[in-house]
Amino acid sequence: MIEDWRRRRTAKRIKSGDGRALKRLRWWQLPFRALFYLPLPNRDGRQTVYAVDIPRRTDPEGGKARAHLYLDGRHHAESKLPAAFPVEGGTIHVAISAFGLKRCHYVTTAGAEHRLIPDPKSAEGRRARVEREHPTLSRSISLLSVLMLLIGVGLNLLQLAEPISQIPPIAENIGTFESPVHLPVWLNFALAVGAILGSSERALRLRHSVLDQVGK
Structure with a gap:
C-alpha cells in the first residue's frame, strides 16, 4: 500500500516535455550539471536512447531540483526529484x-537494476574513466574518501555528544558524557571539509549510505 502511494505521488511530479533538443555538456558545466544515458532496444529492433539531464540547482518555481528526460535527443518529460520515469x-x-x-x-x-551510463565529459564520466583505466588509483581514491568521511564524521559526533549529554533531561536519565577528544576549531572545520569532499567523491560513483547522510 505504501509503495503504491509512493508510485502515485512520484507519477504526479512528472510533466510532459517541450520537445527541445538536448544541449551538449560543456566543460564549465561540470560542477553544475550531470548527464546520463540509457540505450534500449525497441520492439522493431531499433535502438532508443534515453538521456537524463540533472542540473545541480534548485527550481526557482518549486524550490526543488528537477531531472529532465530526453528521448532520442528531444525533451520528453521532467520531474522534481526524486523522480521515477516510466520507459x-x-x-x-x-x-x-x-x-x-x-x-x-x-x-x-x-526487478533488475542497471546504472545509467554517465556522459564521458561529465564529472561522473571522468571519475568512471579513472576507475576503468586506472583501477589501482581509483581504489586508493575510494579508500581515502571513506577514511575522510569516517574520521570527519566520527570525531565531530564524538565531540558533539558531550554538550548533548549535558541537556538536563538527558543528563538525569542517562548521565553525562565527557568526550576524550577536544580539537581546535580550525581542525574541526578541516575535518568537516574533508568529510564533505569524501561524500562528494562517493556521489560521483553514485555511492550513498547513512554515513553520507550524517556527513552533511
Whole structure:
C-alpha cells in the first residue's frame, strides 16, 4: 500500500516535455550539471536512447531540483526529484543528496537494476574513466574518501555528544558524557571539509549510505 502511494505521488511530479533538443555538456558545466544515458532496444529492433539531464540547482518555481528526460535527443518529460520515469521495459529512478547524485538507475519490470551510463565529459564520466583505466588509483581514491568521511564524521559526533549529554533531561536519565577528544576549531572545520569532499567523491560513483547522510 505504501509503495503504491509512493508510485502515485512520484507519477504526479512528472510533466510532459517541450520537445527541445538536448544541449551538449560543456566543460564549465561540470560542477553544475550531470548527464546520463540509457540505450534500449525497441520492439522493431531499433535502438532508443534515453538521456537524463540533472542540473545541480534548485527550481526557482518549486524550490526543488528537477531531472529532465530526453528521448532520442528531444525533451520528453521532467520531474522534481526524486523522480521515477516510466520507459520501455521499466523505470528510470533518479535521486540526489546534499553532495550530488545518489541514484540514477534503470529498474526493469523484472526487478533488475542497471546504472545509467554517465556522459564521458561529465564529472561522473571522468571519475568512471579513472576507475576503468586506472583501477589501482581509483581504489586508493575510494579508500581515502571513506577514511575522510569516517574520521570527519566520527570525531565531530564524538565531540558533539558531550554538550548533548549535558541537556538536563538527558543528563538525569542517562548521565553525562565527557568526550576524550577536544580539537581546535580550525581542525574541526578541516575535518568537516574533508568529510564533505569524501561524500562528494562517493556521489560521483553514485555511492550513498547513512554515513553520507550524517556527513552533511
